[in-house]
Amino acid sequence: MQPNSEATSLTIPKTKPLGRKSLLRAKQSLPLFLMLLPGIAFYIMFKYMPMGGLIIAFKDYNFTDGILRSPWVGMTNFETLFKQAQTLEIIRNTFVLSGLTIICGxxxxxxxxxxxxxxxxxxxxxxxxxxxxxxxxxxxxxxxxxxxxxxxxxxxxxxxxxxxxxxxxxxxxxxxxxxxxxxxxxxxxxxxxxxxxxxxxxxxSIDPHLYESANIDGANKWQQIRHVTLPGISTTIVLLLILQLGKVMEIGFDHVFVLQNSLNASVSEVISTYMYRVGLQGGQFSLTTAMGFFESVVGFILVVSANALARRFGHGLF
Incomplete structure (x- = not known):
């Protein structure tokens, strides 16, 4: 029985193994990965590793026993924190200053x-x-x-x-x-x-031809900005707004501290200065850690909420 000549004439194209392609792509991307290493190391050391210290918010922390051996008190620190009349004023000041900064800035x-x-x-x-x-x-x-x-x-x-x-x-x-x-x-x-x-x-990243088309259609400079420029950077605007909302509770310490004095403390005492005054100077580490935990939770909720709202308009971050 003779083999089919047409079948024998067909040749199967040779393809590189999938593993070899992935290895080649990884080698080509190696400089980019090396550039990412300092940023990754920064976030691991200063953002993720300190999260383990949040357990202090649920303990009566002291230097002698350390983080792990300090007695567990559960939600006592949060109850103490929110029973203080000053706490609501501090949170209000933080929201007001952060909100005005976003609105105006x-x-x-x-x-x-x-x-x-x-x-x-x-x-x-x-x-x-x-x-x-x-x-x-x-x-x-x-x-x-x-x-x-x-x-x-x-x-x-x-x-x-x-x-x-x-x-x-x-x-x-x-x-x-x-x-x-x-x-x-x-x-x-x-x-x-x-x-x-x-x-x-x-x-x-905006196509210059869009401006040319708008100019041909008789659009003046303000109309070009409104209908071409702003829509062209709308994704960036929404992205940065979401990130900015996540920092509403992080008004910053240096900015407030250098301008703060006893006469304006009623509006300038914010979460960061409270942590410095009560935590570092007063030694109440568990109480201020509870405040920091609350700050992080509120920031997370704001980011997720803002992103959910942005996704309805097709500009979500995740």
């Missing part, structure tokens, strides 16, 4: 990035970017010193101008309402330039 980098993107002079754009990025690299100790030297009652620059004009000095850093304004404005000023970098990167 979140749109500023977006507008700043759009304005810098519209600048046609490259030298002008570089100068503006350098000036606006620079405050991010100043520590809050330096920024706080600048603010105090400008707004101080006795020797502040603005109050000196008010005196020369025949007016009475105003306690910017001692009046609770003005302190909130100073806090929000200083935070926006320090971070707006650096946060605009992300939006500038997102703007580069």
């Amino acid at each position: 979140f749109p500023v980098p977006i507008a700043l990035a759009i304005m810098m993107n519209e600048a046609r002079r490259l030298w002008f754009r570089r100068i503006v970017q350098t000036i606006l990025y620079m405050p991010h690299f100043f520590s809050w100790v330096i920024v706080g010193g600048l603010i105090i030297s400008i707004l101080s009652i006795e020797s502040g620059t603005i109050n000196n101008w008010i005196k020369l004009a025949g007016g009475e000095p105003f306690p910017f850093l001692y009046n609770t309402k003005s302190w909130i304004g100073v806090f929000i404005a200083s935070g926006v000023w320090k971070e707006m330039g650096f946060n605009a970098i992300i939006y500038l990167a997102a703007l580069t």
Whole structure:
């Protein structure tokens, strides 16, 4: 019986084994994995490993017995924490300052990035970017010193101008309402330039032909921004907003501490300063760990809720 000539003429293409392809792809991606190692090590050492210390919130912690041998007290620390009248005030202050920071500060980098993107002079754009990025690299100790030297009652620059004009000095850093304004404005000023970098990167991904089409259709610059630019970076905006909401309870310690004093404590005492004052200075580690645990849970709930809302509009993070 003769074999089928047509069948014998067919050749099966040779393919590389799947394992060899995966190995080759892994070798090609090795530099990227090496670049990720410092970031992974940072999160493991400073984010995940400290989570084991959350058990202190359920114990009567002391240095002698350590974390594992300290007596278990269950939810006693949480009950003690929320029975204190000051706790609700601290949580309220944290929410208010964080909420105002997001409301007032979140749109500023977006507008700043759009304005810098519209600048046609490259030298002008570089100068503006350098000036606006620079405050991010100043520590809050330096920024706080600048603010105090400008707004101080006795020797502040603005109050000196008010005196020369025949007016009475105003306690910017001692009046609770003005302190909130100073806090929000200083935070926006320090971070707006650096946060605009992300939006500038997102703007580069927008197809230039969309602007040309909009221009042909008679759209002016504002209409192009509204119908082309903002929709083009909407995914980035939603992503950063979700991440920002996750930090609502993390108002930051340095920013508040350098501007805080006894006269504005009613609005400036937040969770981070409470942990420093009661935990580190007062030695009540279990109580402040309970506060930190509560802070993390609220942040997690806000992130999940914001992401669930964003997913309905097709912009979910996960």
